[in-house]
Amino acid sequence: MPLPYYVSPEQMMQDKAEYAKKGIAKGRSLIVMEYEDGVLMVADNPSASLYKISEVYDTIALSGAGKYSEFENLRKAGIRHADLKGFMYSREDVTGRSLANAYSQTLGTVFSQELKPMEVEILVVQVGDNGRPNELYRISFDGSIFDERGYAVIGGKSEAGQIFLKERYKNAPPLKEALALCISALENVTNQKLPLEGLEIAVLARDRVGRKFRRVPAAEARRLLA
Amino acid sequence: MPLFSGDYYSSSFFDYLVQHRPDLTPGGRGGVPSTPSGQVPDEHRSAAVPPITRATTVLAIKYRGGVVIAGDRRATEGFQIADRRIEKVFKIDEHSAMAIAGAAGPCIEMARLFQTELEHYEKLEGMPLSCEGKANKLGQMVKANLPMVFQGLVVLPIYVGYDRKRDEGRIFKYDITGGRYEESDYYAIGSGGKDARNLIREHFRKDLSEPDALSVALRALYAAADEDVGTGGPDFVRGIYPTAKVVSAAGIVDVEESRVRSVYAALLDGKKREG
Numbered sequence: 001m002p003l004p005y006y007v008s009p010e011q012m013m014q015d016k017a018e019y020a021k022k023g024i025a026k027g028r029s030l031i032v033m034e035y036e037d038g039v040l041m042v043a044d045n046p047s048a049s050l051y052k053i054s055e056v057y058d059t060i061a062l063s064g065a066g067k068y069s070e071f072e073n074l075r076k077a078g079i080r081h082a083d084l085k086g087f088m089y090s091r092e093d094v095t096g097r098s099l100a101n102a103y104s105q106t107l108g109t110v111f112s113q114e115l116k117p118m119e120v121e122i123l124v125v126q127v128g129d130n131g132r133p134n135e136l137y138r139i140s141f142d143g144s145i146f147d148e149r150g151y152a153v154i155g156g157k158s159e160a161g162q163i164f165l166k167e168r169y170k171n172a173p174p175l176k177e178a179l180a181l182c183i184s185a186l187e188n189v190t191n192q193k194l195p196l197e198g199l200e201i202a203v204l205a206r207d208r209v210g211r212k213f214r215r216v217p218a219a220e221a222r223r224l225l226a
Numbered sequence: 227m228p229l230f231s232g233d234y235y236s237s238s239f240f241d242y243l244v245q246h247r248p249d250l251t252p253g254g255r256g257g258v259p260s261t262p263s264g265q266v267p268d269e270h271r272s273a274a275v276p277p278i279t280r281a282t283t284v285l286a287i288k289y290r291g292g293v294v295i296a297g298d299r300r301a302t303e304g305f306q307i308a309d310r311r312i313e314k315v316f317k318i319d320e321h322s323a324m325a326i327a328g329a330a331g332p333c334i335e336m337a338r339l340f341q342t343e344l345e346h347y348e349k350l351e352g353m354p355l356s357c358e359g360k361a362n363k364l365g366q367m368v369k370a371n372l373p374m375v376f377q378g379l380v381v382l383p384i385y386v387g388y389d390r391k392r393d394e395g396r397i398f399k400y401d402i403t404g405g406r407y408e409e410s411d412y413y414a415i416g417s418g419g420k421d422a423r424n425l426i427r428e429h430f431r432k433d434l435s436e437p438d439a440l441s442v443a444l445r446a447l448y449a450a451a452d453e454d455v456g457t458g459g460p461d462f463v464r465g466i467y468p469t470a471k472v473v474s475a476a477g478i479v480d481v482e483e484s485r486v487r488s489v490y491a492a493l494l495d496g497k498k499r500e501g
Binding site for chain 2: 049051054055056076079080083084086087088211
């Protein structure tokens with residue numbers, strides 16, 4: 001029996017990270033931004049039915065960049081996690097932090113134990129009500145978790161988007177300004193004009209009662225920007 | 227709580243519980259009876275078992291723009307009143323509601339589970355279930371409760387929904403085996419259900435207005451409370467009144483207590499004048 005080649009753990013992790021990063025960068029970008037009355041999510045997504053942004057629970061939404069099938073599995077698992085927790089305890093006990101931790105553990109385990117890491121980067125967003133602040137968690141392919149403030153960009157040339165927003169983002173702008181800023185950031189990253197029909201837009205609106213997630217159709221976005 | 231529990235691809239929360247968390251399903255065993263044969267408890271045994279809290283008369287009536295669903299507030303344990311303000315009509319989602327009769331604990335649990343079920347499906351699939359789909363799903367849940375029926379824990383719901391495809395309100399009733407039957411005009415269940423149906427039969431017409439349908443519904447509950455000890459009527463002393471919800475194209479709305487009170491006040495005035 002031939003002996004397998006020895007690969008050092010450092011080398012193996014590096015290879016996996018490079019593989020995952022490449023996969024995620026191939027996709028299109030997605031921006032999450034805090035605005036006056038909640039959190040806005042805008043994805044460069046030409047499909048009208050394969051969503052990159054999803055409702056998870058009353059105040060929690062999930063968005064992801066990278067491989068669609070892997071994101072979809074994570075999304076469904078997250079909704080199951082949240083609904084089970086809400087059913088076992090109560091609706092207010094479902095938190096973005098616990099969901100983000102569960103995702104972090106799952107992605108971390110897959111990254112270190114499976115041959116192929118997951119090619120996804122995800123954002124768990126919770127809109128704060130009753131005077132609590134919003135929470136934005138970015139979870140990387142290897143399970144590392146980052147607590148973001150103000151805005152977050154994932155997928156595609158995400159670094160370029162972050163630099164663009166760093167110069168222009170002011171603390172919690174009105175929805176109209178936030179949407180315009182997100183769109184110009186996405187256009188700047190892709191170097192092309194993006195039609196509103198090619199964007200997936202959703203908000204977690206603090207002023208809504210109960211389930212705060214709502215999709216914003218292109219026609220409504222056009223009226224809002226006019 | 228692990229995020230991934232095996233390969234699981236269904237969009238049903240109920241099925242998920244049955245497969246992965248049977249301890250959380252109604253009855254706690256995923257529909258498996260706790261006695262080996264699931265036999266009916268005999269009289270001697272049931273005397274030793276503490277009495278079960280039961281909820282009683284609930285009804286639904288169609289009107290021009292949707293459905294009115296209402297229920298009384300009394301829960302009993304044997305010949306004792308267990309609760310004077312129990313809520314038997316539940317909002318399930320933006321376009322549907324259910325009302326329950328039977329053992330109070332499992333009834334409330336089923337309503338909560340059904341709420342989670344519909345929301346879960348909507349989030350996973352990106353679109354809500356059809357009205358028919360929701361009614362069928364509830365039937366499966368009633369069927370899963372069948373082993374509990376033999377232990378005396380009956381759960382019987384009425385489900386009402388606004389079917390946006392057909393543009394009309396719909397009423398579904400169930401039997402203990404999960405059989406699902408659609409009613410074209412009205413229905414009432416529970417210990418005072420028959421009395422309520424008798425009154426509705428006399429006053430029901432097609433295309434009632436919403437206030438008229440509400441009035442018939444509340445009068446039917448009054449009639450049921452008059453004849454049946456298990457059903458509570460309006461309690462002017464404590465300020466407890468039956469609850470009602472209206473399901474229409476615009477969504478589901480709670481009928482305000484002041485409206486219910488004024489209907490009963492007018493009814494009692496009329497009765498006093500008649501002598």
